[in-house]
Amino acid sequence: MSFVKQFRCTVCNQAIEYKEDTMTCPFCGEKGILDIEYDYEAMKKFVDKNFFKHSDDFSMWRYYPMLPIDKKHASQMLKIGWTPLYHAKRLEKSLGISALYIKDEGVNPSASLKDRASGIAVLKALELGYHTVSCSSTGNAASSLACHAAHMGLKSVIFVPKRAPIGKLNQLLIYGANVISVDGDYKDTFQLSKLAIEHYGWYNRNAAINPNLVEGKKTVALEIAEQLNFNPTDWVCVSVGDGCTIAGVYKGFYDLYQLGLINKIPRLLGIQSTGCSPFVDAYITSKPLKEADENTIADSISVGIPRNPIKAQRAVLESNGAFLAVTDDHILKSMKKLGSKEGIFGEPAGVTALAGLEEALKNGVIKPNESVTIIMTGHGLKDPINAQKAVKAPVLLKPKLEDLKQYMKEKGDKKHA
């Protein structure tokens, strides 16, 4: 069963017949990124609160009637989604806001939100009879694709820029992907993958291009809403690179709104690093998006030419949200703060949402009496080198109790001194 009605081009606005393997608009070419439109009236008869109440599927596939998939192979997949939404009381208090929730996407099988898109890609590739899937990525899209391809018996060919963090690169190799490390930046990497995918006829998991993938990412918003009893927070904060994630978050809330399951769409705060902030620059200057430097430790959002600008800008505009940038230094501090206050270890792009929330509170974009969800998009163990920058090295002592006592005393910890 599928309630997919048609595609609509985000550039020329034409309705286009839904075909499984269509990627972009036939009239606009590569820039013509497509949206999937659903028949909400028909979907409504099937998807209501009762449907969720009786579902025993605690993965992203519990939302299958709202997705462009045939769920035939879904039960054989690794468990993606239905990640915890924590009420972060300690952090909420220290920030002085009325309610704070953290969606922990680091517990997905390959430890990032990207599993939601890769899950769709692998299901589609299986449905359509492909043997090989491919993408270019700064890391997480790749490691998640390699992960789910391995589990479902597909081959993966992955193009990574040579700056990919070691944790992510190791994941790829462990999952048995054919890894092509490209001597260049993300732009060069993307270009080569595009040519190769055309040439070899592999299934394309490049997120902006493939209109099905944002539908996978939207399940994070469906979960946030359901976990809050269809009463989502005033704001949802998420870091932005290509823009597919924030577009997916918006699409999820949009669908629920169309179905009458929520009565407002949360305002979306899109956060970038000051070292790579094309969306923020365009937002502040009200000018078209311009290519930006890729100069941040948050590798997952180090994207100088975003591939999904229209959908991302629309998500912020239509939700009455905002874009803002935070420094890398602030990102590192947030990494330590989230870990030490809540026990959640995020990679730089994952904790960027927390830094963004602090910045938004400081400059009045978000008010203390508003409720907020931050999406922690990826696990900290993926990038041990940057985690090391966020902390001090531990003390080194001789194995003597006297030395320990001395150290504890100096530290001023009265209880143990």
Ligand SMILES: *Cc1c(COP(=O)(O)O)cnc(C)c1O
């Ligand atoms: C990909 C990614 C993002 C940003 O998603 P885009 O679709 O590129 O905007 C944020 N955080 C993490 C951990 C990611 O892997």
Ligand SMILES: [Zn+2]
């Ligand atoms: Zn078009």
